[in-house]
Amino acid sequence: MATRSSTRRPRASSQARIDTILEAARELLSSEGLANLSIYAIAAKADIPPSSVYHFFPSISAVLEALISSVHQAFLTALDSPPATGLIHSWHDLAAHIEKQVLSVYQHDEAARQLILSSHGMSEVMLRDRQHDVELSHAVAALFNHYFKLPPLPADIDIFDLAMQLADRIYTLSIQRHGEITPTMAAEGLRAYQAYLGLYLPPLLQRQSGNAQ
Numbered sequence: 015m016a017t018r019s020s021t022r023r024p025r026a027s028s029q030a031r032i033d034t035i036l037e038a039a040r041e042l043l044s045s046e047g048l049a050n051l052s053i054y055a056i057a058a059k060a061d062i063p064p065s066s067v068y069h070f071f072p073s074i075s076a077v078l079e080a081l082i083s084s085v086h087q088a089f090l091t092a093l094d095s096p097p098a099t100g101l102i103h104s105w106h107d108l109a110a111h112i113e114k115q116v117l118s119v120y121q122h123d124e125a126a127r128q129l130i131l132s133s134h135g136m137s138e139v140m141l142r143d144r145q146h147d148v149e150l151s152h153a154v155a156a157l158f159n160h161y162f163k164l165p166p167l168p169a170d171i172d173i174f175d176l177a178m179q180l181a182d183r184i185y186t187l188s189i190q191r192h193g194e195i196t197p198t199m200a201a202e203g204l205r206a207y208q209a210y211l212g213l214y215l216p217p218l219l220q221r222q223s224g225n226a227q
Contacts (some may be wrong), residue, residue, distance in 0.1 A: 028070070
């Protein structure tokens with residue numbers, strides 16, 4: 015007999031309180047940075063007792079893990095946005111569309127930049143990020159497979175994940191050096207993404223039937 019698990023959705027009132035806590039954490043990330051984020055600061059920002067924050071999030075790492083989950087959901091939602099008709103003529107076009115969507119999340123979400131592109135060294139958050147990266151790379155692979163007939167790919171590595179990590183590393187360097195992802199470094203991230211995939215994908219891929227443009 016199946017047990018009632020922790021996957022059960024919170025009540026509406028509890029979810030509203032969770033949303034308030036996470037929104038306060040996001041605002042503090044934008045204004046104060048990750049180093050100054052604490053349960054007490056979040057409680058003060060949300061105008062609720064610290065005990066209410068601890069009720070849902072026993073540690074600051076738990077808050078950050080929840081924010082990481084929301085960031086990755088934003089990435090998945092962005093990938094669900096179909097490219098404009100006639101945009102995808104080659105896999106390079108698809109790669110450019112994907113990185114444009116990823117960059118849009120980074121440019122509009124301080125939490126994404128702070129948690130994924132900054133060197134915070136928080137192992138729990140980094141582990142959760144890596145777990146979500148697997149899901150994200152599978153979504154990217156499915157998108158490539160939707161448009162193109164892919165050649166046999168390595169079974170022991172995930173080329174879509176590694177390409178994404180290379181681009182993210184360039185975005186990280188841009189933030190460290192310039193405080194933002196500059197247009198030049200955004201272009202370099204795409205170059206790295208496409209160049210790595212080009213080690214495994216031929217210049218031209220056959221389109222999947224029904225997806226010719």
